[in-house]
Amino acid sequence: MRDFGYQRAHDVSGAVALLGADPDARFLGGGTNLVDLMKTGVERPARLVDVRELPLDRIEVTEEGGLRIGATVTNSDLAAHPEVRRRYPALTQAVLAGASGQLRNMATVGGNLLQRTRCGYFADVSKPCNKRVPGSGCPAVEGEHRNHAILGASEHCVATHPSDMAVALTAFDAVVSYETADGPGELPLTEFYLPVGDTPHLETALPAGALITGVILPPAPVAAHSRYRKVRERASYAFAIGSLAAAMDVRDGVVRDVRLALGAVASRPWRAREAERLLTGGPVDAEAFAAAADAELAAAQPLPDNRYKVTLMRNLVVAVLTELAEEAAR
Template structure:
């Protein structure tokens, strides 16, 4: 690991000033991703600015309803918060599915949003990777890609986004708040993650030197009938092969409202707008759920070894929606 300086500011403006004009500076939250990348030589910051002591912790009621989650709130505190569990249950479930208790106690909400892909070629300095070294190529396309993207990928990158939390946030139309030396800003999560395109190394729309300060969960998205389900290659804590975050309102057997986001299938959380449109005002039946899932997945472009994800995702969407339509008493 290369030598670096370390600062621990107590105010947001102090933290922003510490990274201003320094391309080698990085904000440090829990460090559960960044420190690993530093050990592997993927990240080589010259300065770490520890944000854990900034006044950005906690879950508060938002004006007009909803919740505001501070960026330094730990994943454990987010998952355990009673209002998150009551109004946005899929978010709590997603966080609990994402890592061990020890990691959740350290990891922060802001850091979770910015974690990098776990593609093996990204973390292997001996292999070409456009995310790590733009223009070098994507080793996964012709190599080991059984757990890579089937939606929204490009010839430049087929890696998937690793966050469970972000999938649930996508389903709930979360908004990311950030601050720069120019002031405060916000961006919908639907616009926060960029399409992979020709520049896979640029993963978010967050401006350089910006600091995430909070995430808002809108009141309109609150729904106690929500679920997060995750399929992974082992029962212990592993990244999603496919995951589904969904919320659904059913009245007299008809779908009145539905939200679906998918994980493990693309370079960013994938909001299933096609499936949602197919389900609104339709009967809440297994046949309709499967047809909606298949409609969403027609856009899939499987690689040589990951076509199984299409069937797996379809089955998982149907299972989650069926569970929401017929909750256990």
């Protein structure tokens, strides 16, 4: 591991200034991803700016009826918060599905959004990887890609984003707030992660030196009737091979509102806009659910060893929407 400096920030402007003074510095939250990458040599910061003591650890109800979640709120506190559990149950379920209790106690909301892919080629500095070393190639395309992307990928990268939390936040139109030396800014989470294209090393639209200060969830009555379902290769402490955050409002047998976001199928959480469009105003039955899933997955371009994900995600959409429909009918 490269020798590095360490400084603790005590206010947001001070943290931004510290990072601005050293282009090789990184913000440190819980460190559950960054420190691991430092150990393997993927990340080699010259300095860590510890932001855990910044006053960004609160969850508040907004005047509009949504939630404002501070960037240093731990995953455990987020999952346990009564307003999160009541207003956005799928978010609680996603966070609880994400890691062990020990990791959730350390991991922060801001850090969760910025975690890097778990692609084995990215994590191994002896292998080429366009995300780690631009222009070096993507060996996953011809190599091990069973758990890789089927949507939105390119010949330059087929890695997936690992966050469970971000999938639920995407379904509910979350907005990321941040601070730079020039002042505050906001990015809808659907625009926060950049498309892969031919620049997979550019992962987010955050300005250089920006510090995430929080996440804003707008009011969404449909979110109270939501759930998150994660499919993985073992029962616990594993990253998803496919996941779904879903919410649905049903009245008189008709879908009035629906939110769908897919996880572990792309380099970013995948908002299923086409499926939502087809479902809204339509009947509540398995045939309609399957047709909507098929329309969304028509854009899939799987590789030989991850074709199973197309069927997996189709079945997942149908199963979860059926459960929500049955729940609404009770």
